[in-house]
Amino acid sequence: MKSLFRPAQPTSPAVLDDHRPIIRSLQRRGLIRGGLSLGALTMLTGCDVSRPAAVEAALRGISTFNDWFQQQLFNPNKLAPTYPASMVLKPPRFNAYYDIMDVKPVDGDTWKLELAGLIDDKTPWKLPQFAALPQQDEVIRHICIEGWDYIGQWSGVPLRDFLRRIGADTRAKYVNFQSADDYPSSLDMATALHPQTILATSYAGEPLAAPFGFPMRLRTSTKLGFKNPKWITAIEVTNTYTPGYWEKAGFGWFSGI
Numbered sequence: 001m002k003s004l005f006r007p008a009q010p011t012s013p014a015v016l017d018d019h020r021p022i023i024r025s026l027q028r029r030g031l032i033r034g035g036l037s038l039g040a041l042t043m044l045t046g047c048d049v050s051r052p053a054a055v056e057a058a059l060r061g062i063s064t065f066n067d068w069f070q071q072q073l074f075n076p077n078k079l080a081p082t083y084p085a086s087m088v089l090k091p092p093r094f095n096a097y098y099d100i101m102d103v104k105p106v107d108g109d110t111w112k113l114e115l116a117g118l119i120d121d122k123t124p125w126k127l128p129q130f131a132a133l134p135q136q137d138e139v140i141r142h143i144c145i146e147g148w149d150y151i152g153q154w155s156g157v158p159l160r161d162f163l164r165r166i167g168a169d170t171r172a173k174y175v176n177f178q179s180a181d182d183y184p185s186s187l188d189m190a191t192a193l194h195p196q197t198i199l200a201t202s203y204a205g206e207p208l209a210a211p212f213g214f215p216m217r218l219r220t221s222t223k224l225g226f227k228n229p230k231w232i233t234a235i236e237v238t239n240t241y242t243p244g245y246w247e248k249a250g251f252g253w254f255s256g257i
Contacts, residue, residue: 074188074190074191074254074256076190076191076193076194077195079195079221080140080141080221080222080257081140081141082138082140083139083140083141083151084139085139085153085204087151088139088151088152088153088204089150089151089152090204091204091209091212092142092150092152092203092212093142093148093150094211095144095225096181100211103211104180104181105210106180106215108214108215111127111215111216112124112125112126113125113126113216113232113233114233114234114235115166115235115236116234116235116236116237117172117176117237117238118168118169118172118237118238118239119166119168119169119237120166120167120168121166121167122166127201127215127216130157130199130216131201133157133161133162133165134157134161135156135157136156136158137153137154137155138153138154138196138198138219138221139151139152139153139154140152140154140196140219141221142225142228143224143225143257144225145224145225145226145251145255152203152204152219153203153204153205154198154200154202154203154219155198155200155201155202155203155205156198156199156200156201156202156216157199157201158197158198158199159175159192159193159197159198159199159218160192160193160195162199163192163193169237170189170193171189172189172237172239173238173239173241174186174187174188174189174237174238174240174241174242175187175189175192175235175236175237175238176235176238176242177218177229177232177235177236177244178232178233178234178235178236179230179231179233180231180232180233181230181231182245183226183229183244183246184229184242184244185218185226185227185228185229185245185246186243186247186253187218187227188254191220191222191223191256194222196220196221196222197219197221197222198219198220199217199218199219199232200213200217200218200219201215201216213231213232214231215231216231216232217230217231217232218230218232222256222257223255223256223257224255224256224257226246226251226255227255229244241253
């Protein structure tokens with residue numbers, strides 16, 4: 001029998017080209033290898049490939065199942081590999097769908113972190129308050145869904161410590177993040193409480209520079225890069241799932257590495 005997922009050109013490129021973000025996400029997570037043909041998609045899902053909506057629904061169904069499966073396998077206590085400081089890339093790689101010159105700097109003096117949802121103390125936080133908390137240093141690998149990676153050294157407050165300090169309900173399902181740019185995201189609570197998930201304010205011993213998320217970005221060792229929002233402005237603890245920018249574009253929500 002021929003493989004359903006074979007490195008071949010789609011029968012009708014125009015149909016699948018509209019869904020490249022989802023296909024790239026599935027390829028990155030190993031669900032498909034090489035190209036995906038319309039015939040393979042039909043055999044796998046039974047969808048009507050003449051209808052673009054049916055193709056998208058089928059691809060999202062595969063992605064949703066993979067997210068669920070990854071979540072079942074996730075070990076909240078397993079640590080990702082760490083590396084020596086000599087391997088750290090300085091400065092970190094800039095990644096966004098706009099030029100580095102288009103980054104709009106955030107004013108650290110007026111910045112505040114808003115809090116919402118299932119949290120006892122919703123008083124906003126300022127940068128000096130975070131600086132006064134115990135800091136954690138992580139030298140971990142950043143992996144982009146596009147296929148590149150680098151070793152980075154991130155320092156900041158462990159997210160689980162911060163959530164407990166503000167009285168967040170850690171039985172909730174999600175932690176949502178708003179950002180100063182157009183790329184909000186969310187985490188499952190287990191990942192938010194992972195010991196290597198931090199609210200990073202420094203890189204390689206220096207305060208974050210504007211292009212890399214100043215004054216605060218998320219840094220987790222267990223997710224793909226797009227799940228680490230930069231320029232964070234608000235955190236919400238909730239049981240309501242809110243897809244981020246890239247999830248709406250078709251990337252998987254769980255997106256573990």
